[in-house]
Amino acid sequence: MNLILLDPSEVDAHHARITDARRLTHLHDVHRAQQGDRLTVGIQGGAMGKASLITLSQHEALFALEDLCESAPPALPVHLVLALPRPRMLARTLEHVTALGVKEITLLHTKRVEKSYWQSPELRADKIHQHLVLGLEQARDTLLPNVTLCKGFKAFLEGQLPQLLSERRGLVAHPGMENACPRDVDEPTLLLVGPEGGFIPWEVEQLIQAGCDGMHLGPRILRVETAVTALLSRLF
Template sequence: MNIVLFDETQKINDDVFQLTEQQSKHIHSVIKMQEGARIRIGLLNGNMGYGTYLGKEAASIEVVSLDQAPPKALPLTLVLALPRPNMLKRTLLNITSMGVKNIVIVNSAKVEKSYWQSPVLEYSNLQGILREGLEQAKDTLLPSLQLIPRFKPFVEDILPRMLSGKRGLLAHPYNASVCPVALTEPSILAIGPEGGGTNLRWKNGVKLVLNKCI
């Protein structure tokens, strides 16, 4: 945890925020912070700054400042075929830590149907994973996350609109060029399932340009 992230439900008053049980345990047992120490804090979808740790018994932090803007978001939308639930947790955490703010999780032919029934996909669990990623990244802006369990409508109707005015990138292991880095233009990166992608479709003969990259 590189920043303690609060939301409005944790506000005790204008100057003090209550720690969650997980935050309090991490600060006391992992970081081993002492009462009165300075700690970096942030307000969910708001500014960042510093606070004063009020100790284990109080399990709260007093705000000193919230005057720093969060990091600039990457100009990237990630389209990801749903991975195994345990892998999804780690993947979402890492994606969020990297600064991706638009995430679309879709179905595909090689995604097990049972994955869509996993408790990991419950709203509260997903929000917890995303918030943990923000706390690692020293960020406060919660990513937009969409779950789309039907592949064909997504590829035929939604993806063409998403690609308008953006650069399309398709992660592919064979006959690929080097993936561009340090992108400044709005882009979409599509990553297929663990077993490989088998069926990208086109609508009304209009090609969706997805340049292959490693």
Template sequence: MNLITFTSEDLIAPDTLVLRDRRLQHLLTVNRPEIGSLLKVGELGGMIGQGEIIALSPEQATLRIRLDTPPPPKREMVLVLALPRPKMLKRILQMVVTLGVTELVLINSFRVEKSFWQSPWLSEAAIAEQLRLGLEQAGDTVAPRVTLAPRFKPFVEDDLPALMQGRQGWVAHPAKQANGPQEGSAETRRLSPSTKPTLLAIGPEGGFIAYEIEKLQAAGLICCDLGPRILRVETAVAVALGQLLP
């Protein structure tokens, strides 16, 4: 935990923070602070600063806080991601926070199993928990917006054009696989660092089908190739976002 995040519910006074949950256990077992120790704190959705421990026990930690620094800036990056397996989704949610994505849209695809959409990990509380863990790792307080689009065609036709306004759009889609041409093969380009507002679409395991690629291209997305190796979704997300970072 590189940042202790909190909300107004954790405050007993405007400048006094009390921790009693997993954050306290992390402090006691990992940080092992003493009275007077200074720790980095940040209000969710707000400013970052320091907290001085003024009382400490196995039951709670009390910190006097001072917030004076804005959260780290983000680039305008929208990630459109075919809904991955629930266990993988947890890791990806934290990853997109640490890489500074501003918006995540989870969409349906032909190769996405229907059961994934019934996963408890898609609940608002479960998503918020993983985003918060990502914020604590990244030292940030502002989580990306997360939306669900369980119907592919309405999303591409109705919602994607608005998301593409003022953005450069990419869809990760290899030109070839080890056993021959990729379904719906199209001319691809390599990603390169950019400071422009960007939208990146990444498909499910096995990739988008030809129909989906055609619809995404019609919306203005350019096919990009992440290299000759076949990547898992979470690896593709990390590689693609890493290549786009300036």
């Protein structure tokens, strides 16, 4: 936890109070925090800065807020469309892409996505929020990504994709594409990444026909969480 992320409800004009077990345990066991320590804090959706620890017990921590005037780091200019991964991989991927600065995420159903994945507890709003917060804490960021669930590929293709592409360059990451992943992109981008087995040919064809460009990361077949991290790093 490189940032103690505070919910606005935990903050008044001059103080912040946290009571949840996860952050308290981290303060005790990792920071080994003591009264008077100055730690980096941020208000969800707002600024960051320092706060002095007034009291720390097993049940709560009370901070005195100092000037919170540091802005969150800049977001990546990308909307990530990710075929819904396996639940455990979804958790890690959400944390990774949030830490890297992705602020718009669509989780999409495709042919090779198991329907059972949509029943996973990892898709509950509170679980998604938990993973996003962990990513923000890692990267010292305060701005939560927006996560949208789309359970139909055709509905996405016809209902959402045209509007997304009207404002962004569309890139489909898929093995075997002719062009390599571009570098140092500075324009708004729509990045589409398939599931473990990749998009099926029909899906790739439809995305290309809609105006997306196909690209690849090389001959190696990567796990989704690895591929997404590599793509974002190379693109931006």
